[in-house]
Amino acid sequence: xxxxxxxxIRRIAVDESPTTVAPPPADERRPDGEANGHRAGMFGTPTxxxxxxxxxxxxxRTERLTIAYGEKVAVNSVSLPVRQGEILALIGxxxxxxxxxxxxxxxxxxxxxxxxxxxxxTLDSGDVxxxxxxxxxxxxxxxxxxxxxxxxxxxxxxxxxxxxQGSSRPGRAELEPAVVDALERxxxxxxxxxxxxxxALRLSGGQQQRLCIARALAVRPEVLLLDEPCSALDPRSxxxxxxxxxxxxxxxxxxxxTHNLQQAYRIADHVAFMYLGELVEYAPTxxxxxxxxxERTKDYVSGGFG
Amino acid sequence: MGSEAAAEALWGALIATQAPPRPGGAExxxxxxxxxxxxxxxxxxxxxxxxxxxxxxxxxxGIVLYMLxxxxxxxxxxxxxERPVADPDQSKSGGFLDPLIGTVMLTGLGTxxxxxxxxATAIWLTEYGRPWWLARxxxxxxxxxxxxxxxxxxxxxxxxxxQPLFAFLSFTAEGNAVFGxxxxxxxxxxxxIALPLVVGATREALQSIPSHIREASYALGKxxxxxxxxxxxxxxxxxxGTGAALGMGRxxxxxxxxxGLLGATLQIERVDGPPVIDVLRGTGSTLTSYVYNNxxxxxxxxxxxxxxxxFVLLVVxxxxxxxxxxxSRRRKLPAWTx
Numbered sequence: 001x002x003x004x005x006x007x008x009i010r011r012i013a014v015d016e017s018p019t020t021v022a023p024p025p026a027d028e029r030r031p032d033g034e035a036n037g038h039r040a041g042m043f044g045t046p047t048x049x050x051x052x053x054x055x056x057x058x059x060x061r062t063e064r065l066t067i068a069y070g071e072k073v074a075v076n077s078v079s080l081p082v083r084q085g086e087i088l089a090l091i092g093x094x095x096x097x098x099x100x101x102x103x104x105x106x107x108x109x110x111x112x113x114x115x116x117x118x119x120x121x122t123l124d125s126g127d128v129x130x131x132x133x134x135x136x137x138x139x140x141x142x143x144x145x146x147x148x149x150x151x152x153x154x155x156x157x158x159x160x161x162x163x164x165q166g167s168s169r170p171g172r173a174e175l176e177p178a179v180v181d182a183l184e185r186x187x188x189x190x191x192x193x194x195x196x197x198x199x200a201l202r203l204s205g206g207q208q209q210r211l212c213i214a215r216a217l218a219v220r221p222e223v224l225l226l227d228e229p230c231s232a233l234d235p236r237s238x239x240x241x242x243x244x245x246x247x248x249x250x251x252x253x254x255x256x257x258t259h260n261l262q263q264a265y266r267i268a269d270h271v272a273f274m275y276l277g278e279l280v281e282y283a284p285t286x287x288x289x290x291x292x293x294x295e296r297t298k299d300y301v302s303g304g305f306g
Numbered sequence: 307m308g309s310e311a312a313a314e315a316l317w318g319a320l321i322a323t324q325a326p327p328r329p330g331g332a333e334x335x336x337x338x339x340x341x342x343x344x345x346x347x348x349x350x351x352x353x354x355x356x357x358x359x360x361x362x363x364x365x366x367x368g369i370v371l372y373m374l375x376x377x378x379x380x381x382x383x384x385x386x387x388e389r390p391v392a393d394p395d396q397s398k399s400g401g402f403l404d405p406l407i408g409t410v411m412l413t414g415l416g417t418x419x420x421x422x423x424x425x426a427t428a429i430w431l432t433e434y435g436r437p438w439w440l441a442r443x444x445x446x447x448x449x450x451x452x453x454x455x456x457x458x459x460x461x462x463x464x465x466x467x468x469q470p471l472f473a474f475l476s477f478t479a480e481g482n483a484v485f486g487x488x489x490x491x492x493x494x495x496x497x498x499i500a501l502p503l504v505v506g507a508t509r510e511a512l513q514s515i516p517s518h519i520r521e522a523s524y525a526l527g528k529x530x531x532x533x534x535x536x537x538x539x540x541x542x543x544x545x546x547g548t549g550a551a552l553g554m555g556r557x558x559x560x561x562x563x564x565x566g567l568l569g570a571t572l573q574i575e576r577v578d579g580p581p582v583i584d585v586l587r588g589t590g591s592t593l594t595s596y597v598y599n600n601x602x603x604x605x606x607x608x609x610x611x612x613x614x615x616x617f618v619l620l621v622v623x624x625x626x627x628x629x630x631x632x633x634s635r636r637r638k639l640p641a642w643t644x
Contacts, residue, residue, distance in 0.1 A: 138527030
């Protein structure tokens with residue numbers, strides 16, 4: 001193949017058997033030494049967190065999901081599974097539709113006036129369109145790029161999601177155990193246990209982001225979506241959040257959009273590489289980084305473009 | 307502020323002066339280029355900008371100092387607590403307790419009407435605003451209200467409130483003629499003066515909240531109503547306060563509506579009814595109408611009283627503006643607004 005001409009984008013049909021990915025054909029596979037050298041050169045010392053050994057339970061799945069903003073197609077016929085017990089990382093250059101895909105999972109994309117969607121999204125085998133959006137979004141919560149705690153106390157930030165919207169509002173005493181539990185799961189309780197009444201916006205950026213994660217965990221979701229949660233944070237805070245996500249993956253299915261390839265390598269169990277709205281490659285992390293089957297994936301993970 | 311520095315800069319702009327060479331060592335150029343090198347037209351422009359600012363400072367200082375001088379000259383504490391009496395002899399015509407109470411009441415009542423209405427309008431415009439033509443119509447409506455002279459509002463209010471339908475808001479004379487002038491009616495029209503300011507400040511505050519804050523709330527399964535009530539409204543409270551304080555200043559300073567719709571009676575006149583309601587249905591005056599009725603530039607011939615009352619009014623309005631400043635400066639900007 002002429003290496004100057006990029007190969008056409010090929011989609012992998014993940015519908016049949018998403019977990020088992022056939023090994024790449026022998027003629028496309030690069031020598032092992034080259035693959036290892038390339039990886040070592042890219043990451044310095046690659047230190048992946050422990051990968052999840054067993055295949056997880058599938059919680060969500062998209063089937064031929066297509067999303068367009070007006071005429072412009074942002075996500076083109078993407079089929080992906082989301083499993084509990086695993087972290088799924090979405091990687092790809094800017095504008096490739098990762099965030100759009102993520103936002104469609106909890107139907108947040110429907111707030112964008114000209115966005116249209118085709119294809120099916122299921123949550124525990126039920127179509128998400130059949131669910132009330134408020135219920136769906138309590139089951140599939142989201143953490144954003146910018147730490148965005150609400151301008152209220154730490155306690156109220158967590159309790160906000162827990163309080164029912166009906167006329168009866170549970171009191172502080174009733175909510176306290178759940179709030180403390182959420183803060184503990186997000187690894188923040190030790191730092192803020194003394195001052196739950198302090199304004200959340202006084203926390204540091206990393207603490208704010210963990211507060212946002214705690215807030216999203218408090219409603220006991222089945223799926224947690226994270227849109228570049230560490231891009232505004234320093235490496236130390238990033239590491240804490242990565243540890244946290246790896247700990248959480250057994251309780252909740254995690255989908256993370258990231259521009260940070262090292263991060264995807266460190267924490268993800270499966271990686272989906274998207275390019276121009278297409279799903280180019282979906283495979284276990286080590287395969288995507290070690291032996292990508294597609295030229296574009298290889299280019300991207302080796303910093304070729306993006 | 308250093309008016310000397312201002313004058314120096316002014317001259318520096320007009321006359322090309324060289325900075326004196328620094329003793330011992332190489333000459334360092336200024337961090338900002340000197341206007342001395344500018345074309346003449348730019349230098350004249352700069353000088354005019356300085357002059358305009360200085361002129362405004364002088365005018366403001368003139369008003370404040372003049373009122374301070376005149377006001378303190380004629381103001382005695384008794385004027386603040388004595389009720390006004392109609393008497394050609396100025397030593398017996400009392401103080402301006404009633405107008406002072408009238409100003410406070412009318413401002414409070416007008417603001418109390420304007421704030422809920424204005425906040426609701428701003429929320430609908432920013433968070434809903436659909437269909438677009440209706441939103442445009444509401445926007446234009448607010449702008450028209452903002453642009454209407456208060457005397458026009460007063461005449462319009464009189465037209466409306468003199469209808470028998472609104473008789474319960476004011477006093478009905480013999481022969482069933484509705485008087486149409488009362489604290490209620492004046493406050494209702496006054497609220498229209500404050501309304502655009504409340505709408506504007508609240509909208510601005512709402513628009514400064516990034517959309518991902520709203521989305522963060524939706525992403526927790528919250529409804530739009532809950533998001534507005536629990537997240538957006540608390541966040542825009544300083545903005546609402548700013549708008550309300552600006553509106554109060556406008557209400558306290560308005561004269562036309564007081565004369566047209568409050569009756570501008572010297573004392574607060576009650577109309578039959580339960581307490582409080584009888585005052586609100588009755589007529590009265592404010593400091594503005596008191597100044598107008600006493601000053602030679604208006605209808606009266608008691609400049610001392612007018613000066614004293616005008617001074618008190620100025621203090622009230624300046625205090626309100628100062629409060630606005632404090633409120634908008636002290637406003638803590640959450641990290642996500644930066």
